[in-house]
Amino acid sequence: MNRMKNFTAGFVRENPVFSLYLGICSTLAVSTTLNNAIGMSVAVIVVLVLSNMIISAIRNITPNEIRIPVYIVIIAALVKIIQMLITAYAPALDTALGTFIPLIVVNCIILGRAEAFASKNNIFDSALDGLGMGIGYMFALLVMSAIRQLLATGVLNFANPFDMTQMIFEIRIIPAEYVISMFSQPVGAFFTFAILAAGVAAYKNHLEAKAKEQEKAEAALKKAAKEA
Amino acid sequence: MVTTIIVMIILGAVLGLGLGVADKFLKVEVDERVEKVTAMLPNYNCGGCGYAGCSGLAEALVNGEVASVSLCKPSKPEVKTAIAEYLNTTPGPDGTCCKVKP
Amino acid sequence: MKKILHLTIFLAVVAAVAGGALAFANDLTTPIIEKNQLAAEKESLKILYPEASDFKSVALKGDSKTIQKIFQVDDTTYIFKMQVAGYKDGTVFMVAINTEGDLLKYHAISNGDTSGIGTKVTEDAFKASLEGKKANEPLDTISGATVSSKPVVEGIHEAAAYVDEYLK
């Protein structure tokens, strides 16, 4: 049971981006269009699951003093090998993910999860955690890029990742002249992220408040039961 | 292929040696409770608690600068209670225990 | 002492394994990547001159950073593959110049600047404004996108100078 809880934790309660503040660098930089969001999150999920598995496989033999250099070398080698294989054997996939894979090495989620989770749990749990965190990351990135793309260009569109000219769906929601181009620049990224992070915080405060009320109600109940 | 492996072996060895020697000669007697608590904390080094990294928070907890573990937002509740219990029970080098709330 | 040895060997082994895997992947993939790149290059050359059967690549003289490659179509026309800076990633483009210095063809392959502004260098309006002119005479940039279009024009002038100096 706690495996399932661990897995879903990554979605909202422990969302890597909004509550752990990991990987903000890439979230802010990449979340300009839906295509970028999908491309980046798929790349992150693949690398995160693989690196979590390798790191948890060698966790018992890694001496603690050189833990960080060893993890970073594994992640960097993994990223570069995936990038080479994709550019050589899947040129179509390369057009979709080619620009995002080198960005991953600079992404703090991978090392963050490697050190916090993969170095303490077995391979299957780490892979699961990688997947959960990756999906949480994709969820955050999709929400961010939908808002920013909508406000910056007034159009929500998604092109076929393998052939960028072919548009799968395109809906114009805001007419062209009411578009706020600030949201495609860094400034918009900060504001969108701030509001979404506040939303998650409000949701968590709400949960805590409800939990506290329940506790108070139970305590009152118990006291009443004792007196009777 | 072979040159890369040789270059990497030399680089890895040199850095490993450097870290090993540094670790041996630069050993600072750290209160082992701090290391124990750092290991129990999630190690995101996210800085959410205002300290730079989990070792900073662990030190603050051990020398009483901070009274409750709840400052570390991402850690799970059962981890917080475990840390509090550990600190309230194990005496430090001067024999005193600290009073910390989860 | 044992600890130091353990750390050194461990880091060396991990670095060697990671490096070895990377080198193996690299030796495996570099020939294929080069083949893909040549094919893509031939394709973009074909856009300029569909009827030309083969493009002889010419050795590059001088040390200009913008001229990447030169191909010879026939004894009077050369195609320059150029890469110039811009607002962000700049522009990669091809320009065909003959020995008299006329700018015969222009084709932009990629532009990494702000979409809608910088990317105007890839559109037909800019292409039409260049083709048919003398390569070394002042060419007009795109108003509103000077940061992206000025380096392209300067690149063309550099190619023209290269023709006069080496290929005449």
Added chain:
Amino acid sequence: MTELFTMFITAVLINNVILSQFLGMCPFMGVSKKASSAIGMGVAVIFVIVVASIVTYGIYYLVLDPLGITYMDLLTFILVIASLVQLTEMIIKKSSPALYRSLGVYLPLITTNCVVLNVALENIKQGYNFVEMLTYSIAIPVGFTLVLYIFATIRERLDAAKTPAAFKGNPIALIVAGIMAIAFSGLAGLV
């Protein structure tokens, strides 16, 4: 000499590493609660980036390039940076505990810091010579420290201000960062 100066100004003010390249956000969000800790972090980052850039520049042009294995740049750089930071942390911890208390304790944050790796790779990608590399490796962390310090002073007053419960902590800090990004993007026409 002048384009070194323009490079310095562009790196510090115009495409500032935090506000327009979005790198180094993790330490930026975490550590900027107090102005003194911001200065401590900034000095540590300047020291690490300059040393890391010189070492990685040397490795690239003395080892990787002659041997023709330049595809190993990412792996060797990242290995060197991680070990270098860990080494500096140990040295500072041993040599001066006081300095470590205020400064070194931020070094673990730098290991996961994206700025260091980005500067090392940028030095090679732009093909800088040694002097340009030095200017760039000093300019970027100075820009980082400048923004971090300004941000920390604002944030100190921010805790006193009444912010809605949901915005407390990082969200309101992000709004402040957004406003600073507007101010800094105003400098774009400088060069």
